[in-house]
Amino acid sequence: NAGVTQTPKFQVLKTGQSMTLQCAQDMNHNSMYWYRQDPGMGLRLIYYSASEGTTDKGEVPNGYNVSRLNKREFSLRLESAAPSQTSVYFCASSVTASTNEKLFFGSGTQLSVL
Amino acid sequence: QQQVKQSPQSLIVQKGGISIINCAYENTAFDYFPWYQQFPGKGPALLIAIRPDVSEKKEGRFTISFNKSAKQFSLHIMDSQPGDSATYFCAAPRGYGQNFVFGPGTRLSVLP
Numbered sequence: 001n002a003g004v005t006q007t008p009k010f011q012v013l014k015t016g017q018s019m020t021l022q023c024a025q026d027m028n029h030n031s032m033y034w035y036r037q038d039p040g041m042g043l044r045l046i047y048y049s050a051s052e053g054t055t056d057k058g059e060v061p062n063g064y065n066v067s068r069l070n071k072r073e074f075s076l077r078l079e080s081a082a083p084s085q086t087s088v089y090f091c092a093s094s095v096t097a098s099t100n101e102k103l104f105f106g107s108g109t110q111l112s113v114l
Numbered sequence: 115q116q117q118v119k120q121s122p123q124s125l126i127v128q129k130g131g132i133s134i135i136n137c138a139y140e141n142t143a144f145d146y147f148p149w150y151q152q153f154p155g156k157g158p159a160l161l162i163a164i165r166p167d168v169s170e171k172k173e174g175r176f177t178i179s180f181n182k183s184a185k186q187f188s189l190h191i192m193d194s195q196p197g198d199s200a201t202y203f204c205a206a207p208r209g210y211g212q213n214f215v216f217g218p219g220t221r222l223s224v225l226p
Contacts, residue, residue: 004157031213040218040219042203042219043203045215048213090157099144099145099146099208100144100165100207101213103150103158103214106157
């Protein structure tokens with residue numbers, strides 16, 4: 001039972017490079033999320049997709065774009081990476097976007113931008 | 115906008131002791147307050163959650179105490195074990211679709 005799978009696990013970029021973080025879930029969840037985790041800041045929501053075909057900005061969307069490719073997959077793209085985007089990125093999913101839903105997280109992608 | 119304050123930032127407890135982590139939130143429009151546990155190199159996982167219509171919820175050694183009037187809730191870990199060493203995040207609802215806003219986390223170390 002894979003749950004939420006993220007790729008890659010580690011990535012080093014140079015400033016200005018672009019990349020896409022991939023996320024897939026096999027739990028038939030409707031809602032998916034991208035968070036970033038920085039020391040002392042907790043988890044901050046970047047973008048979310050309440051259901052297939054919809055995406056919305058979270059707390060820190062600047063410098064990122066997302067695509068809900070289908071019900072299973074939700075990708076995060078950095079068009080022009082900046083050192084401030086050095087972070088650990090987590091994808092998560094939930095059955096629905098209701099406020100009492102359990103979040104299921106992937107194992108994260110550690111990104112360094114030099 | 116919902117904000118969550120969490121303390122302490124780090125906590126060291128002897129095996130068998132009680133670990134207590136506190137959280138405070140601002141808005142009370144919603145009804146579900148979870149705690150997530152994260153081990154190094156892993157994603158967070160739901161540990162325990164409470165609805166504010168009750169003042170306390172217990173699951174094994176883990177207890178959430180909820181004080182709605184003070185807008186505070188806390189996690190108590192009884193008989194703390196080295197395997198409990200992890201980072202703990204409290205969370206409060208942000209609103210439909212955006213799910214939760216998380217506290218900054220508490221790194222717990224339980225010494226053998």
